[in-house]
Amino acid sequence: MRPSPTWWILGDGALGRLFAARLTTTLSLHLIGRRAAASPLRYHAPSGETHEVDVARTTLATQALHTYARPALVVLATKSHATLSAVEELAAHVDPQTPLLSLQNGFSIQPRLTETWAGPVLCASTTEGAYVEGDAGVVHAGTGTTWVGDIHNAWPTLARDCAYWLNQAGFSAYHDAAIVQRLWHKLAINAAINPLVARYRIRNGQLRDQPFRRMVDTIIDEIGPLLEGEGIIPPPAGWHTLVWEVIVATANNRASMLQDVLAGRPTEREAILGPLLAAAKRQRCSTPTLETLYHDTPS
Numbered sequence: 001m002r003p004s005p006t007w008w009i010l011g012d013g014a015l016g017r018l019f020a021a022r023l024t025t026t027l028s029l030h031l032i033g034r035r036a037a038a039s040p041l042r043y044h045a046p047s048g049e050t051h052e053v054d055v056a057r058t059t060l061a062t063q064a065l066h067t068y069a070r071p072a073l074v075v076l077a078t079k080s081h082a083t084l085s086a087v088e089e090l091a092a093h094v095d096p097q098t099p100l101l102s103l104q105n106g107f108s109i110q111p112r113l114t115e116t117w118a119g120p121v122l123c124a125s126t127t128e129g130a131y132v133e134g135d136a137g138v139v140h141a142g143t144g145t146t147w148v149g150d151i152h153n154a155w156p157t158l159a160r161d162c163a164y165w166l167n168q169a170g171f172s173a174y175h176d177a178a179i180v181q182r183l184w185h186k187l188a189i190n191a192a193i194n195p196l197v198a199r200y201r202i203r204n205g206q207l208r209d210q211p212f213r214r215m216v217d218t219i220i221d222e223i224g225p226l227l228e229g230e231g232i233i234p235p236p237a238g239w240h241t242l243v244w245e246v247i248v249a250t251a252n253n254r255a256s257m258l259q260d261v262l263a264g265r266p267t268e269r270e271a272i273l274g275p276l277l278a279a280a281k282r283q284r285c286s287t288p289t290l291e292t293l294y295h296d297t298p299s
């Protein structure tokens, strides 16, 4: 195995805790949240087993954090709308060339970070499912796949290295030279699932029942042509199959947007639906379903 680097994870939510619980076993890791929190993390594995994992949980303001080695990479696991301010704060504490790995949903923060951050910006698209439990728990609801790349495909070696460490930690991770396509595909999935389940407060699998089933199909009918108009290649089995396969695979999940609504947090409406409405405007195409969905989705 290669010598272990130091990574920081910024964001103590579900994905931040999940990545921390797994990565801490193979590299030197600090999980950075808004508040210093008690270690260890309680990691509930998909098998049903629970592990107490000793994770260094700290804040950017904690002096002790800065006595350790500088991070070789910072994983951004904040919500999309909180990422720019988190990165501004981070900038005062790390070398400006530090590579970032963006785990954010949607396709809004990734281009902005790529333009503004001096170092490499990797983006990941993951189908790992997780939700938080209390102050120190994370439930790994379903294993998935994580693809890593960067928007201009300028950092393939770094992306492969990052995938290597994720694999060492037990994830299935791959470099993807076409990560932009992958991010848009995930955005299509999130747009068809998250706003509806958040509004009606249902689990993903309930979308298979009417009247939701019809609503999902109508949304997909609008999204597919729109994304193709943006140069996104349709998935091999088509947009409907892509979305319905995820609904079936995550039937028991409470989607991230539903978790946000239930916890009274802001949602990722802008990151997920905003880029679609912007594409519709660019293409001068009418998308009444997406517009209604945007207005009906809590912000």
Ligand code: KPL
Residues within 6 Å of the ligand: 105, 129, 189, 190, 193, 194, 204, 246, 250, 253, 254, 255, 256, 257
């Ligand atoms: O990514 C997700 C989310 O919850 O944000 C889906 C795929 C909808 C699974 O719940």
